[in-house]
Amino acid sequence: MALDAGKEVSAGSGVDTEQWSIPQTIEEAIEQASGAVQRALASGKKRQQLQLLLPVDQRQFNYLDTEPRDYPCGIGAEYLACVKMVGKIFQTISPSADKVETRRIGEVDNEMDPVGLVYPADKSIAAVVFPIAESLKQIRSLASSDENRPLLLINPQWRNSGQVVSDFGFGPWRRQAEEFVNSFEIVYTLTEQRVGEASNVTSSSGGVVRILKCYPGSWQVHLMLLDGKSEVVGVFPSQPTYKAVEDAVREGRKLNPWKSPPRILGGSEPAPPPLPKSLSGALSDEQIEAMDTAEVRRALLALNLPSSGRMSTLKQRLKEAQQN
Known part of the structure; x- marks a missing residue:
């Protein structure tokens, strides 16, 4: 490392x-x-x-x-x-x-x-x-x-x-x-x-x-x-x-007034989260099953996929995304 x-x-x-x-x-x-x-x-x-x-x-x-x-x-x-x-x-x-x-x-x-x-x-x-x-x-x-x-x-x-x-x-x-x-x-x-x-x-x-x-x-x-x-x-x-x-x-x-506006409170939604290094390659079914709720939802958000629903549904959605 x-x-x-x-x-x-x-x-x-x-x-x-x-x-x-x-x-x-x-x-x-x-x-x-x-x-x-x-x-x-x-x-x-x-x-x-x-x-x-x-x-x-x-x-x-x-x-x-x-x-x-x-x-x-x-x-x-x-x-x-x-x-x-x-x-x-x-x-x-x-x-x-x-x-x-x-x-x-x-x-x-x-x-x-x-x-x-x-x-x-x-x-x-x-x-x-x-x-x-x-x-x-x-x-x-x-x-x-x-x-x-x-x-x-x-x-x-x-x-x-x-x-x-x-x-x-x-x-x-x-x-x-x-x-x-x-x-x-x-x-x-x-x-x-x-x-x-x-x-x-x-x-x-x-x-x-x-x-x-x-x-x-x-x-x-x-x-x-x-x-x-x-x-x-x-x-x-x-x-x-x-x-x-x-x-x-x-x-x-x-x-630097030309820079992007600063983050403010009550403003628009922040940019989507960056893709974690753990998602730089395809995830196996075993890796997905070992992920907790927050990790699965972060992964789906990073892939611009819906992140609400039952945990079993979210994991299946993430598995299907690995095949695309």
Whole structure:
């Protein structure tokens, strides 16, 4: 597997001469995050932190869809989607890790704050999914039990900025917690943010952006466009503030007014999802039978075929499409 998937060489000036493109599919996001983890491990960084853009709600069928839903999924569905992504990242990093195990840690009956430990059968690497401040004691124990084993924090749920009393408490307790958390280097981040008047296409500063950081690169602000593409409007050496992102979007729209209009809220339907790599060739009946509901519907959408109906009907439709 190429570690540099999704990388482009930038001809412009900036903090970094290399720009990473926004992943078009869930598969590309997994490959990109896996590459960041591998490069960081090769640099000796055993403690890592990742923020994944989860394939939930509209994104489970079209990863480029930025339109919000009136009734978004709950924390439980987000947790399960994150666990599944982490498992596939582990399998990408180590093809021998065909079996990935998961167990809940902390208050296992607490459905409002699910925290999970994900690891392959050989326990050569581990990840804590959706960690919260109350799980720091267990994370410290995991980190100290085997300092040579890579440990990842995935989509932390704590907040420690802009508050008098953070999730980590205050005084020396807060300082100790933050020092420990900061020992985990941020190696991959893909988040989505709405800036300015995101529902007004005539606004000079509004839009939907995806912020990407892929180790060892800088933080890049990508303005999402209506045609499914994106435009880099800002590159930063550290995580940009909301104000910095807003300024970057405003300047980007001034400099390139001829570009495709930015993605707005309440606008037209997004472009169809790109064809996943898994569909670059014909799928066997066995492969189709092994696909879950979201994968089957994404495949049908990518082939411009109807994606509603019983699961048995959808799978049969996908099988017939392989013969055309």
